[in-house]
Amino acid sequence: MADSNxxxxxxxxxQDISSDIKSAEEQENIKSKISSEEVKRLEEKEHYxxxxxxxxxxxKEKENLEKQLKELKEKTEKLQxxxxxxxxxxxxxxxxxxxxQKRWDKNRQNLRIEYTASVLKNFLPLYDSFKKALExxxxxxxxxxxxxxxxxMNIFKSYGSEPIKAEINDEFDYSIHEALTSIEKEDVPENxxxxxxxxxxxxxxxxxxxxKVITSRKPKPPEPEPEEKExxxxxxxxxxxxxxxxxxxxxxxxxxxxxxxxxHKKEEDKESS
Numbered sequence: 061m062a063d064s065n066x067x068x069x070x071x072x073x074x075q076d077i078s079s080d081i082k083s084a085e086e087q088e089n090i091k092s093k094i095s096s097e098e099v100k101r102l103e104e105k106e107h108y109x110x111x112x113x114x115x116x117x118x119x120k121e122k123e124n125l126e127k128q129l130k131e132l133k134e135k136t137e138k139l140q141x142x143x144x145x146x147x148x149x150x151x152x153x154x155x156x157x158x159x160x161q162k163r164w165d166k167n168r169q170n171l172r173i174e175y176t177a178s179v180l181k182n183f184l185p186l187y188d189s190f191k192k193a194l195e196x197x198x199x200x201x202x203x204x205x206x207x208x209x210x211x212x213m214n215i216f217k218s219y220g221s222e223p224i225k226a227e228i229n230d231e232f233d234y235s236i237h238e239a240l241t242s243i244e245k246e247d248v249p250e251n252x253x254x255x256x257x258x259x260x261x262x263x264x265x266x267x268x269x270x271x272k273v274i275t276s277r278k279p280k281p282p283e284p285e286p287e288e289k290e291x292x293x294x295x296x297x298x299x300x301x302x303x304x305x306x307x308x309x310x311x312x313x314x315x316x317x318x319x320x321x322x323x324h325k326k327e328e329d330k331e332s333s
Contacts, residue, residue: 131133177263180221184269186212191259216261224260227270228253236260238270244279252276 079208164322190209216222224236232239232251248254254271260271 181268221263232275239275242277244273245276248276250278
């Protein structure tokens with residue numbers, strides 16, 4: 061009984077081994093079939109592609125691609141050029157706009173200054189009247205006028221306007237002074253202010269009115285006195301003799317006849333030739 065059981069177990073093991081061997085062989089056969097089919101399929105595909113794309117077609121395709129590439133390069137260069145030109149135009153227009161805006165701002169500022177200066181200039185006669193009134197008024201009147209004068213000057217100062225500082229013996233400056241006349245002074249240097257006729261005013265750097273002044277000048281050096289000389293002129297009249305007159309006339313007549321004779325001779329020579 062034991063031997064029969066052992067034999068049965070051995071046969072079962074052998075059957076299992078043989079079945080495993082068969083399955084392994086079958087798997088290898090299946091793999092080889094699959095690989096052969098894939099190779100065959102690839103070969104068929106390659107053959108198909110080579111048959112479909114001939115050499116002429118490839119050359120044409122290459123030429124078309126080169127042509128398209130060339131066209132694309134030309135379009136790219138053209139677009140780059142247009143882009144560069146557009147960029148330059150934009151930058152130029154932007155610079156012009158900025159410059160125009162700066163000029164406009166500057167002109168607007170200058171117009172504002174000129175307009176304010178012209179308005180302030182119209183009130184300068186009132187300033188002159190206040191100053192004359194203060195100079196000629198007594199103490200009681202000065203106190204009254206001084207209040208109005210101070211208020212008036214505060215309005216001018218609020219706009220940045222003030223009188224031009226000028227004092228006697230200051231050097232004349234043509235940029236802020238206007239010389240009405242000059243007086244000769246030996247004890248004062250030349251081009252010095254002797255008198256302030258009218259005060260000047262400025263608005264910022266703008267001169268509203270020049271300071272009218274009288275300046276000094278050096279006197280001219282005395283002219284040297286002419287030396288007195290006695291000139292003695294002797295006039296002598298020499299009488300002309302009649303013989304000399306007659307001789308001079310005869311000489312002139314003789315010379316005239318010789319000239320006429322020469323002229324007549326030249327004309328005859330021309331006619332004979």
